[in-house]
Amino acid sequence: MSDAWNEGYFTDEGYTYSYSREINPVFQRYCLLLRGSAGLETTDGYHCELGFGQGVSINIHAAANPGSYVGTDFHPGQAGHAIALANSWNSDARLYDDSFEQLLARNDLPQFDSISLHGIWTWVSRDNQQLIVEFARRHLKPGGLLYVSYNCLPGWSPSAPLRNLFRLHDRFATSSSARPDQRIDAALQFSEALLAANPNYAGTAPGLNAQLQSIKGQNRQYVAHEYFNREWNCMYFTDVVDAFAPAKLDYAATAVPLDTVDPLNLSAEGMDFLEGIDHPIMREQARDYFVNQNFRRDLYVRGANRLSAAEQRQGLLNTRFILLQPAESVAASVKGPAGEASLQAEVYGPVLEALAADAYVAKTLRQLSSALPEMPFDDLLQALSVLIGMSAAAPCQSEAAERLVQARCSTLNLQLCKRSLLSDKIQVLASPVTGGGIVVSRFHQLFLISLKQGKKHPADWAQLAWAVLAEQDVVLVKNNQPLNTAEENIAELTEQAHAFAAGSLVTLRALNIA
Structure with missing residues (x-):
């Protein structure tokens, strides 16, 4: 593919047909609420996804959330797939193959309640990062949220040179006429041979060969876009905080519910150390050292609206939750940076039973608390956060919002099921209850x-x-x-x-x- 338009992005291989729950506005608002922040919730708002890939997530969310969507992905093949899928269920989503510069130059865009970019920030140039920040400055509403995910330090420090090997081999030692999968395999084989020759570098980063073997077993579409782009700007958390400051964006929370469960993430010494840091940004950056963070999923707010403890509790009590799988199939343990922990039967048994009651229908936290009067509120909330973190449960949107989107979810799901007659590429359907995709x-x-x-x-x-x-x-x-x-x-x-x-x-x- 010519470099005339792709700006160094690996466009010879399309991206995967995966779904990302972190881009779901319902999930995003829940993550904010869990950390004591308020998010906008309207029935006629606008949402934007920058770099939507094959368009699976943006189509799911455009169907399952009230309001309207705008998005772009500058790979025309991927944009074409997303648009064809949107047309199949008569979506009003406006999907483009604009670059960020072209999108910023448009004069027909609304103010957005949310802007999301998943797997984009690290893999674009610094100039494009500045365009993204400027886009948020111009088009995100006061009170609106921005979701961004990115590779980060210190976790990437030992293995960043391995990624550089892949890219160098693809640039200098592979025939440009080779197929993308051949180029990827050749770079992986070269890197494996280099490590086998015992360079001093390998001794400073134990586990590199195991990581390389893991990469060799991954989907080649994912590997191409994760490791073979020319641009790769790995940052510390505080670098990204500083980058979004000109757009009046404040860091609010991670879109990772398990991050609220400290024993899964930190040692006792780590918890004590972080407790002594007053500044929230400094504390969050120091936390990345304790968990050796290599990928972040962060939520920023334009004009943070902090809730009082009473307001947060009320919001949580009014939130509905639902199980995404049969209660008996939920795993008995959960993993975090601090290790693996078993789910206490005396806590999770009753919670799963309450969620499964009445044919699994969604229930508010208030209803669950009434069904489990002996369980302390904090224990129940933590159990729900763990189940959501495990993707065994999900927060739900309001019943009024659910009714608004039921018909279009049904229309999209019919089209997706018809595609399953020919392919297994898309293995997710839209739920009007959660506002998101279900595997x-x-x-x-x-x-x-x-x-x-x-x-x-x-x-x-x-x-x-x-x-x-x-x-x-x-x-x-x-x-x-x-x-x-x-x-x-x-x-x-x-x-x-x-x-x-x-x-x-x-x-x-x-x-x-x-």
Whole structure:
């Protein structure tokens, strides 16, 4: 691909079809509330995503949230995919393939309630970073929030030279006519050979070879955009705070609920040390040293509105929560920088039971607290934060907002399920309850198509799924072995369909997806 327009960005390979919950306005507002800040919530606001990739997240959020969306991704292939998906469900989202400079030059943009950029900041030039800040200065409402994720120091310090090796090999030692995957594999092989020759550098950064082996097993689309762009501006947290200051943006919180659970992240010594730091920015930067932070997901507010303890408690009590998976399938432990911790059965058992009551319907924290009168408020809130951090639960938008978006979520989900007849690229559907995306595998999407067709029995769902897969010469794999006969595949699909009916289908109905 010519460098005439791509500004050093790796455009020879499109980005993944992944979904990012951190861009969901409902999730963002919850993260702010959890840290005592207020966020804007309107039914007619505007939201913006800068660098939307294949457009999965922006389409999900445009369907599942009241208001309207604007976004850009300067890769025309990715913008084209996002626009085609938006057109398929008659979205009013305005999606462009503008550069940040071109977007900033537009005179037809509104003031936004939120601006989000996920996986963009580190991988663009300093000039483009300044354009992003200026865009926020001009177009973010007072009280609006900005979400930004980025690679950071000190966590990246030992392995940054490894990334540089990949980029150098791709620039100087690979034929420009080679396919993107060949170029990536050649750079990885070169780096592996270099480490095997025992350079002094490898001795200063133990674990590099293990990291390289992990990278070799990752999706090549992800590897291309994470490691092979020309631009890579890794910063400290305070560098980013300073960068957004001209846009009148104040750091408010991370979009990581588990960050509020100190024992998962810090040693006792670390907690004591940080407790002695008064300045919140200094404390947050010092915390990155204790957890060896290498990637941050941060929320900034234009004009922070700090809530009193009473206001925060009231907001939390009025927030609805919902389980995203059957209660019995929730993992029994959770991992954090400080290690792995078991979920206490005496706490999480009753919380999961309360969330699962009444066919998993969403419940306010006030309702959950009433159902668990013996559980202290702080324990219940922490349990919910852990479950949300594990992606086992989610905060919800208001019932009024849910009603506003139900129809368009259904329309988008039908189009996504139709795509599952041909591909497994997009494995997420939109929930009007959470305002965001819910992971739904290709097979489960095929089962939902059967349900839409009026088929009530799991055996019939399996038959439709097999008819689709067989036509594409796709077979299932069980115990690392391919199933070679139609009978074996149908039997396995039938077993999965029965499990789906007894488990995930219940939660998908509560999420108003099924």
